[in-house]
Amino acid sequence: CSTTPELPSQPYLKSERSHLYALQQWSLEGRLALSAKQDSWSANMAWQHQVDNEQIKLSGPLGQGAVLIRLSKDQVVIDRGGKNVQTSAEPEQFIEQQLGMAVPIHSLRYWVVGLPEPGMAFFETAEGFKQGQWLIAYKEMQSVGKQIMPRKMTVMNGQLRLKVMVDEWSLNDIKAN
Amino acid sequence: GTGGDVKPVVQLKAFLLASKSLTADFKQVAINEAGHPTQTSFGVFYLQRPGKFRWNYQKPFKQEIVSNAGKVWFYDTDLEQVTVKKVDESLGSTPALLLSGDVALEDNYTMEEQGDDGDMQWVKLTPKSQDSSFKYVLIGFNNKTIAGMELSDNFGQLTRIYFSNVLLNPPIKPTLFEFVAPKGVDVFGD
Numbered sequence: 131c132s133t134t135p136e137l138p139s140q141p142y143l144k145s146e147r148s149h150l151y152a153l154q155q156w157s158l159e160g161r162l163a164l165s166a167k168q169d170s171w172s173a174n175m176a177w178q179h180q181v182d183n184e185q186i187k188l189s190g191p192l193g194q195g196a197v198l199i200r201l202s203k204d205q206v207v208i209d210r211g212g213k214n215v216q217t218s219a220e221p222e223q224f225i226e227q228q229l230g231m232a233v234p235i236h237s238l239r240y241w242v243v244g245l246p247e248p249g250m251a252f253f254e255t256a257e258g259f260k261q262g263q264w265l266i267a268y269k270e271m272q273s274v275g276k277q278i279m280p281r282k283m284t285v286m287n288g289q290l291r292l293k294v295m296v297d298e299w300s301l302n303d304i305k306a307n
Numbered sequence: 308g309t310g311g312d313v314k315p316v317v318q319l320k321a322f323l324l325a326s327k328s329l330t331a332d333f334k335q336v337a338i339n340e341a342g343h344p345t346q347t348s349f350g351v352f353y354l355q356r357p358g359k360f361r362w363n364y365q366k367p368f369k370q371e372i373v374s375n376a377g378k379v380w381f382y383d384t385d386l387e388q389v390t391v392k393k394v395d396e397s398l399g400s401t402p403a404l405l406l407s408g409d410v411a412l413e414d415n416y417t418m419e420e421q422g423d424d425g426d427m428q429w430v431k432l433t434p435k436s437q438d439s440s441f442k443y444v445l446i447g448f449n450n451k452t453i454a455g456m457e458l459s460d461n462f463g464q465l466t467r468i469y470f471s472n473v474l475l476n477p478p479i480k481p482t483l484f485e486f487v488a489p490k491g492v493d494v495f496g497d
Contacts, residue, residue: 159346161368163386170390170495172383176345191362191370191381192403193337193458193466195440211461214438282385295385297346297367 142258142268143278147244150277153301155180156243160296162188166231166289175294177242184239199225201235231290234264241266242294244280263287274299315420315428318448320412328479329354329406331453331470335364338465352403352470358394359484360407373486374407380486389488391496405432405444406453421445427454 156179163172173188173195182203189196198209206221208228218224226232237247241261246252252259257267270282279299285292313321330353337346350364362372369384374394382389394404405412412418412432421429426449433443442463447455452475456468488494 161383161386163383163388163390165388165493165495170388171392172381172386172388172390187462189460189464190440191364191372192335192468193441193460193464196460196462196464198462209462210438211442214461293386293388295368295383 142244142271142280146278150243150245151248153243155302157300157302158242158296159298160294162295163293164229164231164233165291168230179239184235186235199235201239206235233290233292234262234285237261237264238285238292241285242280242283242296244268244271244278258283272296272299274301277301313428313451315422315430315448316418318428318451319418319430319446322448322451322453323356323406323412326354326453326475327356328476329453329473330477330479331473334469334471336467336469338467340463353479353483354406355479355481355484356407358407360403361483362403371486372403373484374404375484375486380488382486382488382492387492389486389492389494389496391494405446426450 158175158177160175161172162175164170174191176187178185184199184201186199186201187196188199196211198207198211200207200209201221204221205217205219206224207215207217208224209215216224216228221235222232225235240247246259246261250261252261255265255267257269259266265286266283267286268280268283270280271278272281273279279296279301280294281296283294285294330351333350333352335348335350336344339345348364348368349366350362352363353361358374358377360374364370371380371382373380377394378391379394380389380391415435416432417435419431419433421431427447428449429445429447431443431445434441440461442459442461444459445457446453447457452473454470454473456470458466458468460466
């Protein structure tokens with residue numbers, strides 16, 4: 131189920147979130163802003179997660195310039211519609227080459243749900259945690275059914291800053307609703 | 308309808324010539340590949356030919372898109388970020404740009420009549436360039452003034468725009484097209 135957030139922003143509490151690792155299926159509609167020395171842009175973002183596949187659609191405010199990123203553990207497809215489809219078996223490198231900057235997309239799949247990436251050290255901070263050389267901060271959270279999910283977050287390292295606003299969550303997993 | 312006999316393409320050109328400036332409210336509905344509406348947003352649109360427009364989203368979130376002097380400022384209030392891009396680079400040939408009158412229609416689009424549906428006449432513009440940022444845009448007229456648009460992205464997702472309270476040639480303060488970034492907001496771009 132999905133609800134539009136009117137609730138005050140609850141604080142980010144890592145301890146009560148680990149059950150969300152079991153969440154198999156979710157989707158979000160929101161916006162992404164990216165800024166780095168080389169470039170900066172923002173886009174509407176629709177992200178669908180199923181087991182360990184991600185489908186991320188980025189587009190302009192009127193739907194123009196839509197790009198579909200389909201990511202699994204060891205493959206990424208960047209589809210700009212029609213014949214303009216590129217595939218790579220090196221997702222992280224390929225995305226860096228396409229975007230001109232290193233976006234930690236495998237980790238983002240966990241961070242956007244409010245979780246550190248499993249199997250990697252992290253240090254808790256007031257607003258989130260630090261993992262690798264990335265600082266993840268949850269500025270606002272929102273209630274979605276019985277869960278508390280991120281609404282506004284930033285992801286930063288020395289070179290790149292991502293800001294994500296989640297306007298709508300759909301947690302399609304029965305357990306998590 | 309009364310405008311029925313005037314061919315939609317002629318109407319489009321007449322409209323673009325007749326409207327030096329324009330203001331309108333809009334409702335925007337995104338419709339996914341399966342035909343279901345996903346997101347609906349509302350806002351206001353201002354146009355001053357040549358080359359100036361302001362496209363403000365007011366609900367469910369606030370964004371401002373301002374085009375002036377060959378640049379486009381995009382500001383998202385929640386994300387507290389402003390990006391400035393050259394017109395062709397940032398939005399590609401988007402509907403808002405089409406209406407601002409900078410784009411020579413015949414050179415960049417094939418235009419087809421779509422006939423009437425009720426009292427609306429539609430024109431379909433298909434980009435001639437292969438790597439356009441969208442598949443086509445439909446512009447709809449209702450007795451000689453713009454009433455709607457529909458953009459199909461490269462995956463078949465539609466963005467439908469319904470205009471209301473359309474005022475033709477109203478006086479618009481030039482400062483409306485001069486974007487000023489609020490304090491404390493990051494501004495990026497050329």
